[in-house]
Amino acid sequence: MYSIRRWVVRHARSVETAYRMFEPVVIKLAPFWNWVGYQRAEKPVGQVEKLSKELLFDCKMCGQCVLSATGMSCPMNCPKSMRNGPCGGVLQNGHCEVLPDKRCVWVDAWEGSQKMQGGDQIHAVQLPVDHRLQGSSSWLRVARKSSDDAPHNNQEGRDD
Amino acid sequence: MINHEAGDDRRVTATASFSSASRLERTLKAGYFAVTSELAPPDSANPEDVYARARVFDGYVDSMNATDGSGANCHMSSVAMCALLSRIGYDTVMQVSCRDRNRIALQGDVVGAAALGVNNILCLTGDGVQVGDHPEAKPVFDLDSMSLLEVIAGLRDKQMFVSGRKITDPPRVFLGAAENPFVPPLDFRPYRLAKKIAAGAQFFQMQYCFDLPRFATFMARSRDLGLLEKCFILPGVGPLASARAANWMRHHVPGVHIPDAVIKRLEGAQDQKQEGRQICIEMIQQLREIQGVSGVHIMAHRQESAVAEIIEKSGVLRERQPWFPGSDPLPEERHDVQRDHSLSFCTGRLS
Numbered sequence: 001m002y003s004i005r006r007w008v009v010r011h012a013r014s015v016e017t018a019y020r021m022f023e024p025v026v027i028k029l030a031p032f033w034n035w036v037g038y039q040r041a042e043k044p045v046g047q048v049e050k051l052s053k054e055l056l057f058d059c060k061m062c063g064q065c066v067l068s069a070t071g072m073s074c075p076m077n078c079p080k081s082m083r084n085g086p087c088g089g090v091l092q093n094g095h096c097e098v099l100p101d102k103r104c105v106w107v108d109a110w111e112g113s114q115k116m117q118g119g120d121q122i123h124a125v126q127l128p129v130d131h132r133l134q135g136s137s138s139w140l141r142v143a144r145k146s147s148d149d150a151p152h153n154n155q156e157g158r159d160d
Numbered sequence: 161m162i163n164h165e166a167g168d169d170r171r172v173t174a175t176a177s178f179s180s181a182s183r184l185e186r187t188l189k190a191g192y193f194a195v196t197s198e199l200a201p202p203d204s205a206n207p208e209d210v211y212a213r214a215r216v217f218d219g220y221v222d223s224m225n226a227t228d229g230s231g232a233n234c235h236m237s238s239v240a241m242c243a244l245l246s247r248i249g250y251d252t253v254m255q256v257s258c259r260d261r262n263r264i265a266l267q268g269d270v271v272g273a274a275a276l277g278v279n280n281i282l283c284l285t286g287d288g289v290q291v292g293d294h295p296e297a298k299p300v301f302d303l304d305s306m307s308l309l310e311v312i313a314g315l316r317d318k319q320m321f322v323s324g325r326k327i328t329d330p331p332r333v334f335l336g337a338a339e340n341p342f343v344p345p346l347d348f349r350p351y352r353l354a355k356k357i358a359a360g361a362q363f364f365q366m367q368y369c370f371d372l373p374r375f376a377t378f379m380a381r382s383r384d385l386g387l388l389e390k391c392f393i394l395p396g397v398g399p400l401a402s403a404r405a406a407n408w409m410r411h412h413v414p415g416v417h418i419p420d421a422v423i424k425r426l427e428g429a430q431d432q433k434q435e436g437r438q439i440c441i442e443m444i445q446q447l448r449e450i451q452g453v454s455g456v457h458i459m460a461h462r463q464e465s466a467v468a469e470i471i472e473k474s475g476v477l478r479e480r481q482p483w484f485p486g487s488d489p490l491p492e493e494r495h496d497v498q499r500d501h502s503l504s505f506c507t508g509r510l511s
């Protein structure tokens with residue numbers, strides 16, 4: 001919802017803190033996801049993620065969340081899908097060129113990032129979107145990635 | 161005052177290597193003040209329409225930008241215009257927008273364009289379809305301008321498509337991007353410049369500058385971030401046809417910022433068209449004095465014929481005359497070139 005999305009950006013710092021507390025929990029659950037199987041976990045976890053993030057961020061479930069690098073303003077709400085900053089058409093009042101009654105997602109992103117502890121992440125160049133991940137859970141992806149990257153897993157050599 | 165003809169550090173360091181056969185790249189790296197202009201694409205399949213439009217700039221510009229469906233209107237494609245012009249030897253900047261093509265088409269076009277003789281590419285996100293003549297079209301935006309830069313830099317430097325597949329002969333292109341220092345979020349704009357440089361941008365052609373103080377602030381910030389040594393910046397300029405036209409632009413062309421003072425000055429003039437050109441000339445001269453400005457990009461929509469006079473009066477070219485067809489002396493007239501080398505004249509010669 002637009003008003004909630006805007007509220008979140010104004011409180012980017014607290015939302016960031018909450019996220020930072022939440023992320024390790026999802027990661028710690030990695031053995032559990034492994035046991036359930038990521039494929040089977042995908043649907044229920046994806047549903048929960050979708051419902052909560054749709055409400056808070058107008059999330060589009062791109063499957064490769066960058067909120068921490070975009071001031072908690074979801075860039076997939078940009079009509080040009082810009083993931084690296086605003087285009088050159090932003091109106092003088094900070095609104096979107098395509099949707100003039102809405103604020104530019106990136107004007108919000110910049111403001112949000114200035115409030116965040118890890119706001120510097122906005123300077124990183126983001127890779128093109130992988131459209132295969134559309135609709136999948138970013139949370140599970142993060143969990144899986146960090147368990148794959150964990151040193152003990154590498155040593156064991158997972159060749160399955 | 162900054163002397164562009166000498167004392168520029170980049171002149172020594174950057175000329176060591178060229179990423180393309182571009183005449184624009186050579187002009188900039190030699191420390192000359194470069195002039196580029198926008199070439200309006202015809203609504204026709206007649207090559208003569210392209211040549212006629214290019215001819216009005218002969219001897220005044222270092223490179224011409226072929227726009228890619230700018231304003232989301234349909235015209236002849238930029239790749240075709242550039243290919244036609246490079247047959248004659250013109251240096252062109254091919255504009256590529258992310259609005260109409262996905263990464264497969266974009267990469268294919270870039271490789272093909274390089275094969276056709278395109279040396280400079282300007283990576284753009286593109287205007288939304290709603291402002292153009294086909295508002296019912298599907299906007300693609302598979303990449304954004306930033307990732308497009310990265311992708312093309314990868315084609316050139318890693319010799320690879322995004323998929324990882326090898327390219328035997330990579331496209332040797334000089335990579336450009338746009339920036340608009342005049343619209344929000346103003347504080348973020350210099351950082352965005354930094355990001356684009358990190359993604360591969362070597363030169364920048366910017367939005368129309370009518371607000372000098374705002375531009376100066378942007379440049380000062382960029383200098384503090386150490387960006388001015390890493391790229392060439394060409395702010396945009398253009399003659400306003402009248403106060404009414406200026407007002408219209410302000411409200412209908414996304415991203416154009418025109419301060420009230422400029423409109424007042426036009427309103428007060430007897431001959432508004434002439435005043436618009438005078439403002440443009442003064443702007444070029446003032447921009448030239450700002451540290452880090454390497455040239456100007458002239459966008460004279462429907463006033464293309466005035467460009468030569470504007471450049472002439474601004475005096476920025478000094479004694480230099482950019483290349484144009486026929487400006488190459490015949491091989492036998494050139495004592496510095498041996499006859500059997502005469503075919504190499506076409507690329508990279510500064511006049």
Ligand code: SF4
Pocket residue numbers: 053057058059060061062063064065066067074075076138
């Ligand atoms: S960046 Fe992607 S996953 Fe994150 S909120 Fe936006 S659409 Fe959802």
